[in-house]
Amino acid sequence: MGMTDVVAAAIATNRFGLGARPGELARVAPDPRGWLAAQLHGGAPSLPAGSALESSASILVQAAKLREDRRETQRGAAAPGAVPRVIQGPGAWYRPIYLSEVQARFSAAVVSERPFIERLVHFWSNHFAVSIDKAVVLGVAGAYEREAIRPQVLGRFENLLLAVERHPAMLLYLDNAQSAGPASPLARRASASGRRDPGLNENLAREILELHTLGVSAGYTQADVTGFARMLTGWSVSEGEFRFRPGLHEPGAQRLLGRSYAQPGYEQGAAALRDLARHPATAGHLARKLACHFIADDPPPAAVARISTAFREHGGELLPVYRALIESPEAWATPLAKYKTPADYVHSAFRGFELPHDGPRAGLAAYELLGQRAWSPGSPAGWPDRASDWDGGSALLQRIEWADEVGTRLGDRRDAQRLAHSILGGVLSDQASNAIARAASGAQAITLLLTAPEFMRR
Amino acid sequence: MNYDTLDRRRFLATATAAALPLVGRLAVARAAAPPDARFAFVLLRGALDGLAAVPPWGDPDYRRLRGEIAIAPPGEPGGALPLDATFGLHPALAFLHESWRARELLVAHAVATPYRERSHFDGQDVLENGAARPHALASGWLNRALAVLPAVARSRGDAGVALGQNLPLTMRGPAPVASWSPSRLAALDDDTLDRIAELYADDPLLSRRLADALMADDVARAASMDGPQRRAGARDLEVLRAAGAFLGRDGGPQVAMLDTIGWDTHANEGGAQGRLGARLGVLDAGLREMKRALGARWSSTVVVLATEFGRTAAVNGTRGTDHGTATVAFVLGGAVQGGRVLADWPGLSARALYQQRDLTPTLDLRAILKGALGEHLGVPAVRLDTEVFPDSAAVRPATAVVRATSDSRV
Numbered sequence: 127m128g129m130t131d132v133v134a135a136a137i138a139t140n141r142f143g144l145g146a147r148p149g150e151l152a153r154v155a156p157d158p159r160g161w162l163a164a165q166l167h168g169g170a171p172s173l174p175a176g177s178a179l180e181s182s183a184s185i186l187v188q189a190a191k192l193r194e195d196r197r198e199t200q201r202g203a204a205a206p207g208a209v210p211r212v213i214q215g216p217g218a219w220y221r222p223i224y225l226s227e228v229q230a231r232f233s234a235a236v237v238s239e240r241p242f243i244e245r246l247v248h249f250w251s252n253h254f255a256v257s258i259d260k261a262v263v264l265g266v267a268g269a270y271e272r273e274a275i276r277p278q279v280l281g282r283f284e285n286l287l288l289a290v291e292r293h294p295a296m297l298l299y300l301d302n303a304q305s306a307g308p309a310s311p312l313a314r315r316a317s318a319s320g321r322r323d324p325g326l327n328e329n330l331a332r333e334i335l336e337l338h339t340l341g342v343s344a345g346y347t348q349a350d351v352t353g354f355a356r357m358l359t360g361w362s363v364s365e366g367e368f369r370f371r372p373g374l375h376e377p378g379a380q381r382l383l384g385r386s387y388a389q390p391g392y393e394q395g396a397a398a399l400r401d402l403a404r405h406p407a408t409a410g411h412l413a414r415k416l417a418c419h420f421i422a423d424d425p426p427p428a429a430v431a432r433i434s435t436a437f438r439e440h441g442g443e444l445l446p447v448y449r450a451l452i453e454s455p456e457a458w459a460t461p462l463a464k465y466k467t468p469a470d471y472v473h474s475a476f477r478g479f480e481l482p483h484d485g486p487r488a489g490l491a492a493y494e495l496l497g498q499r500a501w502s503p504g505s506p507a508g509w510p511d512r513a514s515d516w517d518g519g520s521a522l523l524q525r526i527e528w529a530d531e532v533g534t535r536l537g538d539r540r541d542a543q544r545l546a547h548s549i550l551g552g553v554l555s556d557q558a559s560n561a562i563a564r565a566a567s568g569a570q571a572i573t574l575l576l577t578a579p580e581f582m583r584r
Numbered sequence: 585m586n587y588d589t590l591d592r593r594r595f596l597a598t599a600t601a602a603a604l605p606l607v608g609r610l611a612v613a614r615a616a617a618p619p620d621a622r623f624a625f626v627l628l629r630g631a632l633d634g635l636a637a638v639p640p641w642g643d644p645d646y647r648r649l650r651g652e653i654a655i656a657p658p659g660e661p662g663g664a665l666p667l668d669a670t671f672g673l674h675p676a677l678a679f680l681h682e683s684w685r686a687r688e689l690l691v692a693h694a695v696a697t698p699y700r701e702r703s704h705f706d707g708q709d710v711l712e713n714g715a716a717r718p719h720a721l722a723s724g725w726l727n728r729a730l731a732v733l734p735a736v737a738r739s740r741g742d743a744g745v746a747l748g749q750n751l752p753l754t755m756r757g758p759a760p761v762a763s764w765s766p767s768r769l770a771a772l773d774d775d776t777l778d779r780i781a782e783l784y785a786d787d788p789l790l791s792r793r794l795a796d797a798l799m800a801d802d803v804a805r806a807a808s809m810d811g812p813q814r815r816a817g818a819r820d821l822e823v824l825r826a827a828g829a830f831l832g833r834d835g836g837p838q839v840a841m842l843d844t845i846g847w848d849t850h851a852n853e854g855g856a857q858g859r860l861g862a863r864l865g866v867l868d869a870g871l872r873e874m875k876r877a878l879g880a881r882w883s884s885t886v887v888v889l890a891t892e893f894g895r896t897a898a899v900n901g902t903r904g905t906d907h908g909t910a911t912v913a914f915v916l917g918g919a920v921q922g923g924r925v926l927a928d929w930p931g932l933s934a935r936a937l938y939q940q941r942d943l944t945p946t947l948d949l950r951a952i953l954k955g956a957l958g959e960h961l962g963v964p965a966v967r968l969d970t971e972v973f974p975d976s977a978a979v980r981p982a983t984a985v986v987r988a989t990s991d992s993r994v
Binding site for chain 2: 259300301304305306322324325326327328329332336342348351504505507513514515516517518519520521522523524526530557558561565566570573574577578579582
């Protein structure tokens with residue numbers, strides 16, 4: 127195999143994958159592009175531990191029950207002669223669920239034989255981000271990714287979009303579940319009986335336009351946001367599952383991007399979403415994000431155009447989009463064009479060093495320490511994806527300190543010199559190779575490999 | 585103080601008009617601020633609800649619009665802390681209110697950046713880059729302000745520090761700045777660090793970042809004596825305290841920037857108590873810590889707190905507020921000429937609202953920032969108009985932001 131293949135193998139495993147496991151580079155090197163393309167076949171892999179995890183419906187129903195029990199206990203405690211009893215709230219109850227979900231996802235990332243698909247799951251999950259700073263998301267973030275994102279990443283964007291916007295996690299996170307049209311039956315009844323007006327919440331509608339589909343500069347107006355928010359009234363949650371509630375829905379036709387939607391009920395919002403999925407601005411927005419993730423912070427316009435064209439020509443089928451990405455020469459031209467996010471960094475370290483990944487909180491602790499706790503981007507925009515968002519001095523020092531701890535913990539139980547070639551291959555510099563060879567100890571050699579410039583990037 | 589008989593509009597007119605004739609004179613008089621002056625910028629990401637933080641309880645439309653999340657007038661249970669006949673502070677802002685009474689807090693209301701859409705991310709970009717539109721510049725206004733300061737102020741290494749793992753856009757640009765965040769691990773041994781530094785010798789980005797981080801870490805380690813606090817909001821407290829320690833140090837950075845999140849209150853925002861109240865309480869306690877850590881240098885410090893935009897005037901259907909337009913900004917510190925509300929209050933009547941939904945902006949946030957940077961740090965007016973806030977000559981700096989006789993200029 128030539129020099130180019132060795133570099134291409136490093137790009138395939140690090141940039142498209144989640145970092146090479148020992149031995150992986152050698153298997154990939156004969157045909158790096160073929161290795162990626164082959165991963166697209168066979169449907170989206172479910173989590174190995176997925177069967178042990180609960181559905182969001184079950185989690186939400188139990189949480190509601192917990193709240194009800196607690197209310198009853200509080201009422202009961204006020205009665206004379208009642209025995210006081212403490213029942214935990216859903217917040218504390220969600221936490222172990224979250225930990226299991228993070229652990230399952232993390233293990234999959236560390237051991238996956240189809241790391242390109244795992245990266246795509248993470249990419250789309252971040253594109254359609256929910257964040258655990260809202261309590262309910264803590265309970266359902268993992269289930270959301272397993273139910274709405276994972277099964278759809280190799281299908282059509284339209285189906286992915288609908289699965290996401292109908293999922294209780296998204297409807298609750300972006301406040302749509304209670305949003306009521308100003309002329310909805312519920313609002314009219316409330317105002318007739320003098321109760322507080324339930325009203326419109328435009329959060330979900332705005333973020334769908336700005337973040338999930340068209341992109342912020344696509345030229346939509348506040349009237350578009352309001353019109354779309356009205357179409358989505360009634361998209362709600364009941365018994366832990368998606369439920370269209372006619373009582374919340376704003377009657378009548380609404381306008382979005384110059385088009386009128388007169389469909390009744392649920393169909394109105396669904397039709398708008400289908401149109402948004404096919405909108406050329408959506409193709410451009412998604413192509414830019416994908417190219418930024420897989421090619422460079424400022425991706426070459428030609429590559430973006432190619433990806434966007436693939437999206438439009440195949441009606442939003444995602445497989446041809448991924449193929450266009452793999453076939454983009456720009457993706458293979460410059461090794462190490464992307465600075466790793468903390469999650470990238472942790473995944474590649476666990477894969478490369480075959481660190482124990484199934485202990486309690488193995489990955490969680492590292493994510494938290496390095497500044498990227500799972501499903502906690504803090505906003506629906508998700509985690510940022512450019513070097514300048516992650517390459518701060520303090521963040522670097524934290525990686526170095528973590529690497530030092532890993533080195534200290536492993537000591538001479540890993541041969542960093544051998545691993546350096548095995549996991550970085552064609553992108554390992556002479557400088558790093560020499561520094562590792564001359565390290566004062568096995569532990570220090572591991573630290574140096576984990577902190578080498580070529581390990582900080584993908 | 586008896587504001588009851590004072591007409592609201594007349595009061596506001598006096599408060600703002602008093603400042604206006606001073607434009608220009610002060611800019612000249614204060615062109616060269618001593619290197620002792622300290623400046624901090626606190627970015628409240630997520631769009632702080634200005635009508636909750638500084639409730640216009642005296643506005644006849646306020647209570648109607650806000651319904652169950654309205655803050656009651658001063659004197660009532662859970663009522664606002666009194667500022668004047670129109671405005672109060674949210675009851676969770678006890679330290680800010682003390683500062684107001686000590687004339688160390690200036691409150692600006694109906695403020696906005698030039699951005700008029702409602703995306704957090706673009707709104708923050710405009711607030712941070714200092715231009716009139718999103719993504720116009722790849723550097724931030726505070727870094728560019730540092731870059732044009734007289735060389736003497738920058739001769740001692742990093743002139744600024746960002747409290748966070750990474751540099752926010754506000755602090756990116758030509759001037760060297762450090763970043764710092766709390767680190768929980770034991771110190772590395774020096775030999776390993778030396779080898780890593782050598783490994784980065786040919787990598788300009790990583791070598792620069794490592795040098796920054798090591799320098800900042802030394803300072804912070806020396807400053808935190810009372811151990812980390814682990815309760816909710818501890819990070820904010822720790823970071824605000826660290827900012828005070830950085831700025832309070834002799835020969836330390838002149839400028840600090842802090843990031844806070846958690847202001848996006850679409851649902852269950854609460855009134856006197858609740859989500860936003862708790863969040864404001866943590867911020868308020870952190871600012872008190874910052875003052876304590878600054879020690880004597882508080883008297884030569886100006887802290888500006890700002891957010892990307894405000895929230896809807898009316899409460900929404902989920903007891904919160906949606907993305908809006910104008911909001912508040914605070915200017916706090918021992919050097920501030922405080923005890924004033926800077927506002928040309930547009931009112932909250934249906935006709936007065938921007939696009940029938942938001943508080944109408946009547947004051948450009950850049951006016952406040954320009955006033956503070958010009959008067960306090962001595963950034964020349966022409967640089968403020970062209971480089972720090974490009975094409976902003978039409979936005980006149982707010983005047984008399986800092987005390988004419990503050991310690992920073994004797």
